[in-house]
Amino acid sequence: MSFLTISHLEKAFGSNLVVKDFNLEVAKGEFISLLGPSGCGKTTVLRMVAGFETPTSGSITIGGQEVTGLKANARNIGMMFQAYALFPNLTVADNVAFGLKVKGVPRAERESRVSEMLNLIGLAEMAGRFPFQLSGGQQQRVALARALAPSPRVLLLDEPLSALDAKVRVSLRNEIREIQQRLGITTIFVTHDQEEAMSISDRIVVMNAGIADQVGSPFEIYNRPTTRFVANFVGTLNTFAVKVEDSAAGKVRLGGALLTLPPGLSAGMGAEMAIALRPEALRLGREPGYETVIKGWIEEVHFMGSIIRLRARVAGELVVMDTFNRADQPPPVPGTEVEISLSGKDAIILNG
Amino acid sequence: MAKDTVRRARRRLPLEWLGILPFAIFAVLFLILPTMRIVIGAFQTADGSFTFQNMLDLNTPSIVNAYWTSIKLSLITAGLGCAIGFAMAAAVVFGGLPKGVRSPLLTFSGVASNFAGVPLAFAFIATLGPAGLITIWLRTEFGINLRGMGFNLLSFWGLVITYLFFQIPLMILIIIPALDGLKREWREAAAVLGATGAQYWRMVALPILFPSLLGTFALLFANAFGAVATAFALTGPQLNIVPIKLFAQIRGDVLGNPNLGFALAFGMIVITVIANTIYIVLRVRSERWLK
Amino acid sequence: MTRFFAWFALIFGCLYFLLPLVGMTEFSLKMRRGEYSFDAYRRVFEDQRFWDTFGYSLALSAATIVVGVLLVVPTAYWVRLKLPQARPFVEFVTLLPLVIPAIVLVFGYIRLYNTSSVLPLTGSAFGTDFLLTMGYTTLALPYMYRSVDTGLRTIDVATLTEAAQSLGAGWITILARIILPNVMVAVLSGAFLTLAIVLGEFTMAALLNRPAFGPFMQLLGANRAYEPPALAVIAFAITWGCMGLMQLVTRLSKHERAKA
Numbered sequence: 001m002s003f004l005t006i007s008h009l010e011k012a013f014g015s016n017l018v019v020k021d022f023n024l025e026v027a028k029g030e031f032i033s034l035l036g037p038s039g040c041g042k043t044t045v046l047r048m049v050a051g052f053e054t055p056t057s058g059s060i061t062i063g064g065q066e067v068t069g070l071k072a073n074a075r076n077i078g079m080m081f082q083a084y085a086l087f088p089n090l091t092v093a094d095n096v097a098f099g100l101k102v103k104g105v106p107r108a109e110r111e112s113r114v115s116e117m118l119n120l121i122g123l124a125e126m127a128g129r130f131p132f133q134l135s136g137g138q139q140q141r142v143a144l145a146r147a148l149a150p151s152p153r154v155l156l157l158d159e160p161l162s163a164l165d166a167k168v169r170v171s172l173r174n175e176i177r178e179i180q181q182r183l184g185i186t187t188i189f190v191t192h193d194q195e196e197a198m199s200i201s202d203r204i205v206v207m208n209a210g211i212a213d214q215v216g217s218p219f220e221i222y223n224r225p226t227t228r229f230v231a232n233f234v235g236t237l238n239t240f241a242v243k244v245e246d247s248a249a250g251k252v253r254l255g256g257a258l259l260t261l262p263p264g265l266s267a268g269m270g271a272e273m274a275i276a277l278r279p280e281a282l283r284l285g286r287e288p289g290y291e292t293v294i295k296g297w298i299e300e301v302h303f304m305g306s307i308i309r310l311r312a313r314v315a316g317e318l319v320v321m322d323t324f325n326r327a328d329q330p331p332p333v334p335g336t337e338v339e340i341s342l343s344g345k346d347a348i349i350l351n352g
Numbered sequence: 353m354a355k356d357t358v359r360r361a362r363r364r365l366p367l368e369w370l371g372i373l374p375f376a377i378f379a380v381l382f383l384i385l386p387t388m389r390i391v392i393g394a395f396q397t398a399d400g401s402f403t404f405q406n407m408l409d410l411n412t413p414s415i416v417n418a419y420w421t422s423i424k425l426s427l428i429t430a431g432l433g434c435a436i437g438f439a440m441a442a443a444v445v446f447g448g449l450p451k452g453v454r455s456p457l458l459t460f461s462g463v464a465s466n467f468a469g470v471p472l473a474f475a476f477i478a479t480l481g482p483a484g485l486i487t488i489w490l491r492t493e494f495g496i497n498l499r500g501m502g503f504n505l506l507s508f509w510g511l512v513i514t515y516l517f518f519q520i521p522l523m524i525l526i527i528i529p530a531l532d533g534l535k536r537e538w539r540e541a542a543a544v545l546g547a548t549g550a551q552y553w554r555m556v557a558l559p560i561l562f563p564s565l566l567g568t569f570a571l572l573f574a575n576a577f578g579a580v581a582t583a584f585a586l587t588g589p590q591l592n593i594v595p596i597k598l599f600a601q602i603r604g605d606v607l608g609n610p611n612l613g614f615a616l617a618f619g620m621i622v623i624t625v626i627a628n629t630i631y632i633v634l635r636v637r638s639e640r641w642l643k
Numbered sequence: 644m645t646r647f648f649a650w651f652a653l654i655f656g657c658l659y660f661l662l663p664l665v666g667m668t669e670f671s672l673k674m675r676r677g678e679y680s681f682d683a684y685r686r687v688f689e690d691q692r693f694w695d696t697f698g699y700s701l702a703l704s705a706a707t708i709v710v711g712v713l714l715v716v717p718t719a720y721w722v723r724l725k726l727p728q729a730r731p732f733v734e735f736v737t738l739l740p741l742v743i744p745a746i747v748l749v750f751g752y753i754r755l756y757n758t759s760s761v762l763p764l765t766g767s768a769f770g771t772d773f774l775l776t777m778g779y780t781t782l783a784l785p786y787m788y789r790s791v792d793t794g795l796r797t798i799d800v801a802t803l804t805e806a807a808q809s810l811g812a813g814w815i816t817i818l819a820r821i822i823l824p825n826v827m828v829a830v831l832s833g834a835f836l837t838l839a840i841v842l843g844e845f846t847m848a849a850l851l852n853r854p855a856f857g858p859f860m861q862l863l864g865a866n867r868a869y870e871p872p873a874l875a876v877i878a879f880a881i882t883w884g885c886m887g888l889m890q891l892v893t894r895l896s897k898h899e900r901a902k903a
Contacts (some may be wrong), residue, residue, distance in 0.1 A: 001459035013424060030540070031461070047473060047475075050544055051543070051544070052540055052543075068568070072540070072543040072544050073542075073543045073544070073545075073546050073547055073548060074546075075542055075544070075548070078544070078545075079540070079541065079544045081540070081541060083537055084537075084538030085535065085540070085541045085559075086639055087541070087542075087555075087556045088554065088560060089559040089560050089641045090555075090556075090641070093643075098545050099546055101555075102542075102545060102546050102547040102548070102551050102555075103546055130640070130641040131641075143541075147542075147544075149543075150545060150546065154544070156544075198610075214424045312521070362814070367751065368725050368726055369726065369729070371717070371718075371721035371725060371726060372726060372729055372733065374714060374717070374718070374720050375714055375715075375718040375733065375736075378714055378777070378780070379736045379739075381777070381779045382707050382748075382752070382759050382780070382781050383736060383739050383740070383743070383781055384756075385751070385755060386748055386750075386751025386752050387747070387748070387751055389751045389754050389755045390747060390750060390751050392867075393754060431662070431853075432707070432779045436652075436656065439652040439656075440652050440653060440656040441731065441759060442652070443648070443650070443651075443652040443653045444649075444653065445647035446645070446649070447645055447648065447649020447650070448645065448646045448649060449645055449649050449650065449654070451849050453653065457653075459887075459890065460660065462886045462889070462890075463882050463883045463886045464660060466836070466839045466840065466882050466886065467878070467879055468884050469843045469844070469857065469879075470843065470861050470864060470874075471843060471846050471858055471860060471874060471875035471878035471879065472663075472862040472875070473864070473878075474667060474860075474871040474874060474875035475663040475664065475667035475872065476663055477668060477864075477872075478664075478667040478669070478671070478871075478872040478873070478875070479662055479663045479664070479665075479666025479667065479670075480663075480666075483670075484666055484670070485662070485665065485666035485670065486662060486666065487671050500706075504824065514825050516659070516737075517659075517660070520656070520659075520660075520888075522818035528726070528771045531869055534788050555645055571741065574741060574742055574744070576742075576746025577744065578745060578746060580744075580745070580746050580845065580846040581843075581844075581846055581857065581861070584845070584861065585845070585860075586867070588646070595744065595746050597748075597821065597848070598746055598750065599746060599751050599846070599849075601850075602746075602750055602753065602850050613750065613755075615745045617746075617750050619750075620744055621743060623748060624742050624744065625742070626741065627780035628742055629808075642673075
């Protein structure tokens, strides 16, 4: 049963259609990410849900109530912004209390709710401080508490992590997810960072040029992208040119080897097409159970800790492969000739 | 070792301070000493001995009235200047007016805020004076007689209307950058938390703007309080406000007692100092949330 | 609704500001009965006192700008470089002229530097001109200092100084050839504002009894009907010119910086 429903939503600025026929059903308590490059319309969708932009057509309902024509201040929604947006003239406690105060919640109730919220984000001792006395990460946590204090029906997050530095970003992201799950609040999160979207979401909507290209769990989006855009935008891809040998059985020829692809091959017999393999689907050395082995020359080695990212030249093309670090096995040095194992079952079929 | 540091500091200090010596000398000669001379003179008799008599002499109906009129004039023109300037600035920044309006308004404000003094008085005489454009137009086209309705440009309210010509633009020049500093996210955050537009202005925007508003009000107050040229060119020496009275006193000693002039000027200093002290105290209190 | 009020505020404001300008222009053209003419302007320009007083005020503006620059640039530079602890004092002093009315200051001058004092500046024409120049410098001080100080903030004063010193430059060279050119835009915009202030100034010149443009305008206003609005139009044009030049140098410098 969907709690937040967006149907046939469109938005045009002048003659420029930035959101086209956008449909989405979000279950209660679900965490959904809108992922896409800048200018894809994800922020516009969020701002229409918040009530800052009026849709050109389409409707938005929350908990069965049509909110499309409702003003932002009548929607009972919580929101976190990219640039903190704390009120600089109010203390941390007053910022968190703001939503309750404008609703006319009595003082005692307000105060207990504020301290509950500040405990939730672990900043109870900062209650009397002003925003400028807090770090970016602390400010953003206060912004989360402020958004949650009036118990909103939906929480909207507009790239709340992108202004923070890498370490804080990861810890705050986990904190947001943890609090979201604890409160069971329906959440829409806008980001251009695919790693962020995948680590935090129940489902991801990948957007491109105003259209929702694919909706699915992070696992589905990553492993079974349905469009070339999604495949390219999410994660790294190595593409290989293959020739279809038997389209019904999903068999294609790569060099001298015959690969069996997962279901979904649509190209006809003898067609030239491309398949893609994630960096982790390529294995260094001869691995048992893999369908074929190709030769490559290592060009670059990036040691990243638990993972080693290698770039190798295979038949004139650069491919990227990830291997796990092993203390007893140093990575190959650039210039080494290596064998790379791969298998058709890991391939992503790029139709069209 | 501590002694050594002290000695070195003592030796180095004057050399470094020599760099601002010309500025300090200038400030002493042309700002501080002249002001001190007035403060001291206000408490001296003609032969130089100490007295409170000058202060007591200020307490005549004519002088008290002059101070009162001056304060009223300054408060009203500063208040109206702030209000109207704020409305115009807000109209340009938030009112959804075409973008092309803003830059000409800023340029014009720069010009108008400096178009004070004698020529400004001429402009208003030519417009609202007895033979002015609007006066005659209203009389011939609508049969409205401004004078008959009690309006006189050479009066208190005439002065208010004229002073606003430089007060409003000054407000616009100062407040537009401040309004630009209000982030869109603040308004949106307030809206999404359920606040109405009025609640946003009362609880967020105005408190943030308050220091700028206060500073501008103080500046406009001082601006009007010390202005001589506009009033003098408009009304001549007859309008009873402090700067005009002081002007007449300096020129011709109309008060008889030369030290009463010092007292008059000292009163002006006291009022601007009080105004600025109020300003500074309020500003410090309203700026706790600033860095 | 908001837009309605916005337009209302703007149109109301524009009317208030434009009517006096229209009024003075129209009035200045009405000298000849029954038709518009430039007679009033011709009368003004034929008056030798107009040129004399205008020239005098122009000369005083130039002197004020020179004194202001010589006073403000080295001080602001020195405070930034070596004496940050003097900043509160210097800023306080530069704000004083906004607090102490000009008429009070000039009253102090007259009593302090009169013919029977230690420094009898008002005793001679030159001494009075000097005193008036100093008075104008104080009036321009808040604007000049803020402008130059903001200009200095955009350049790295310490590094520039050290670089120049390591190449053997003395203080005068550093100030004249390194610092001044770098804050030229700020100095120029301060200078044009000073020009606008000084050209029309009335109080100080009138009380020190010098033949400046401001008192001349006032005198004409007290005795004539059509010349004063013509003068107002001229003064408005001059003010507009000064502000225009101020914007021009700022815009040109932005352009230059964008190119660099």
